[in-house]
Amino acid sequence: MGNTTADEYAGKHVEYAPPPLTPEEEKELQQMYDQMDKLHMKPLWTQIGGLMPNAPEPRAVAHKWDWARLYKLAQRAGELVPVGRGGERRAIGLANPGLGGPTYIAPTLWAAIQYLAPGENAPEHRHSQNAFRFVIEGEGVWTVVNGDAVPMRRGDFLLTPGWNFHGHHNIADEPMAWLDGLDIPFAYQMDTGFFEYGTEQLTDESTPDFSRSERLWAHPGLRPLAFPGKQNSSPIGRYSWEHTDAALKDQLALEDAGFPGAVAPGHAGIRFTNPTTGGDVMSTIRAEFHRLRPGAETTPVHEVGNRVFQVFEGSATITVGEETFDVRHGDIVNVPSWKKWSVGAGRDGADLFCFSDHPIFEAVNLARTYTPEGI
Ligand code: GTQ
Ligand code: FE2
Numbered sequence: 340m341g342n343t344t345a346d347e348y349a350g351k352h353v354e355y356a357p358p359p360l361t362p363e364e365e366k367e368l369q370q371m372y373d374q375m376d377k378l379h380m381k382p383l384w385t386q387i388g389g390l391m392p393n394a395p396e397p398r399a400v401a402h403k404w405d406w407a408r409l410y411k412l413a414q415r416a417g418e419l420v421p422v423g424r425g426g427e428r429r430a431i432g433l434a435n436p437g438l439g440g441p442t443y444i445a446p447t448l449w450a451a452i453q454y455l456a457p458g459e460n461a462p463e464h465r466h467s468q469n470a471f472r473f474v475i476e477g478e479g480v481w482t483v484v485n486g487d488a489v490p491m492r493r494g495d496f497l498l499t500p501g502w503n504f505h506g507h508h509n510i511a512d513e514p515m516a517w518l519d520g521l522d523i524p525f526a527y528q529m530d531t532g533f534f535e536y537g538t539e540q541l542t543d544e545s546t547p548d549f550s551r552s553e554r555l556w557a558h559p560g561l562r563p564l565a566f567p568g569k570q571n572s573s574p575i576g577r578y579s580w581e582h583t584d585a586a587l588k589d590q591l592a593l594e595d596a597g598f599p600g601a602v603a604p605g606h607a608g609i610r611f612t613n614p615t616t617g618g619d620v621m622s623t624i625r626a627e628f629h630r631l632r633p634g635a636e637t638t639p640v641h642e643v644g645n646r647v648f649q650v651f652e653g654s655a656t657i658t659v660g661e662e663t664f665d666v667r668h669g670d671i672v673n674v675p676s677w678k679k680w681s682v683g684a685g686r687d688g689a690d691l692f693c694f695s696d697h698p699i700f701e702a703v704n705l706a707r708t709y710t711p712e713g714i
Contacts, residue, residue, distance in 0.1 A: 352388035395643065397675035399445050400437035401659035406475070406650075406669025413454035413516050422455065424462050424539055429454050430519055433671065441524070444673050445645035447623070447696040449523035454516045455480055455509040463506035463537030468526045469572065469621040470499040473518040473649060473692050474580075475669050479511020481546055484576050488543045489550035491517065494580025494651065496611055496628075496692070500572030500621050504537040510546055518649055518671070520694045522623040552576035562614055573613035573620040583609065587630040587690075605635025605684075619698040629691045631655065631684035639681040641709040644697040646674040651692055654685035679711065 360368060375381060383390070413431055422429045430451040432442035444450040453472075455461065463483070472482065478492040485503045499505045509515055526532035555563050556575045559582070566574070590607035593600035602608040607630040611620050619625045631637070631653075639658075648657060654667040660678045664670075667685075674680040682691065700706045 352393060355385055355388070395677035397446075397645075397677065398437045398439075399435045399443075399645065399673070399675040401662050401664070401675060401678060402436055402673060403657075403664040403666060404433050404671040406671070409452045409671075410516055410669070413452050414514065417454050417456045417514060422459055422461055424536070427464060428461050428519075433673075435673065437675070441527075443524040444647055444671075445524070445675065445696065446528065447522060447525040447699060448645055448647060448694070449519070449521040450647055450671060450673075451519040452516055453507075453519050454514060455507060456514045457509055457512050459509050460539070460541060461507040462539040463504045463541060464535060465502050465504045465537060466534040467501045467532055468521045468523050469501045469623050470505075470519060470521045471620070471624060471626060471694070472497040472499070473520070473626075473694075475516070475518060475649065475651060475692075477511075477513065477515040477517075479513060480507055480509045480515045480517070482507045482576075483541045483543050484550075484552070486542045487551045487576055488541075488545050488547055489552070489576040490546070490548060491515070491577075492580065494583060496578040496583070496626060498573055498576055498578075498620055502533075504542070506537070506541045508541055508544070518692075520624060520626075520647070522696070525623060525696070525699065550576045553579070556614055557582070566615075568615065570613065570615045571622060573611075573615070575614065575620075578611050583628050587628065591630065591632065602629075603635075603638050605632035606630075606637055621698070622702065623696060623699050625695045625697045627693045627695075629682070629689075629693060631682065631689045631691075633684055633686055633688045635688070636683040637681045638710055638712060639679050641677050641679050641707075641711070642697070643676055643705060643707045644695055644700050645676055646680070646693055646695040648672050648674070648682070649692045651690040653687045653689035655689035655691065656683045656685070657681075658683070 416429055430453040432451040433444045434442045435444050474491050474493055474495045476493055480491045481488045484499050484505045552575055586609050587607045590600040609628050611626040613620055649671045650666045650668055657664045657666055657672045659674050659680045664672045
């Protein structure tokens with residue numbers, strides 16, 4: 340409050356200085372603030388710097404969750420806590436230490452480890468929240484999405500877009516655990532969520548090698564004529580590891596042969612897409628897979644929105660702002676909005692699954708990125 344030129348204060352907020360007042364006025368001012376408080380009002384001038392920072396100042400912090408520890412707890416929950424109607428899922432959500440308690444890995448995103456023992460069923464339900472699964476290891480679970488039985492195997496990326504009934508069952512002799520990602524916090528904080536129970540028995544107990552959705556939609560570059568037009572979410576229920584791995588291998592092989600293909604030197608990357616639009620798989624969640632050659636590094640970048648990485652194979656160092664996290668198989672690290680991040684691969688290279696809420700911000704024209712190295 341006061342006259343200055345924009346240049347003088349470019350890029351920073353000025354600390355709010357209370358006005359010079361007589362003791363009498365000071366008392367009145369305090370009474371005014373008290374009255375505002377009682378009437379559920381609050382002045383802007385005492386809080387504008389915090390409310391409207393020059394650049395995002397996320398309350399979420401970068402954090403690493405250790406897979407071995409997560410898995411052990413999930414296993415213990417498998418012994419102590421049955422799965423069924425009511426609790427719905429044996430899923431353990433990750434709570435960002437900066438967000439003060441709720442099970443949000445980011446203000447918009449949920450990430451959890453879900454565990455099913457042999458023979459267990461997770462009953463069908465549906466919700467407006469979008470969901471995916473990423474299978475870090477194992478097989479033997481089928482997720483049934485709108486009556487379509489979808490196999491879940493190592494490296495697979497599976498979709499359950501909002502309002503599709505879904506349940507899971509483990510028909511193997513081994514337990515299985517995987518990563519769930521949803522937009523639960525976004526729906527909760529924006530009050531947009533709806534939820535309904537379905538059947539306790541799964542609507543399709545078959546165990547096919549390929550889901551019907553893949554047989555229709557997952558032949559490279561080919562779409563069925565019976566379903567023209569755009570769909571809000573990808574109709575592909577399972578993006579199999581075989582395809583993801585082949586795409587990444589080919590990018591690096593092309594780089595070796597001197598052709599374009601890699602994102603950056605030694606860095607291959609793909610995005611999972613909706614074949615009816617070419618855009619993201621779901622309206623709120625983006626998913627990618629990154630492969631780094633031994634010692635390769637991604638280009639450091641600041642982005643509006645939140646990312647979550649899970650290491651699939653190999654080892655890496657993830658740098659977020661001033662912090663670094665050494666990660667290996669299964670470990671999960673989040674990147675809060677606008678924090679500069681990069682990933683460097685260890686001696687054996689690194690394969691990383693990654694998801695983000697970037698489609699939300701692109702849809703409302705709030706996306707921004709900044710690469711300090713100018714690449
Ligand atoms: O598997 O349906 O981690 O509804 C959270 C909510 C998993 C699921 C979660 C869910 C599910
Ligand atoms: Fe669900």
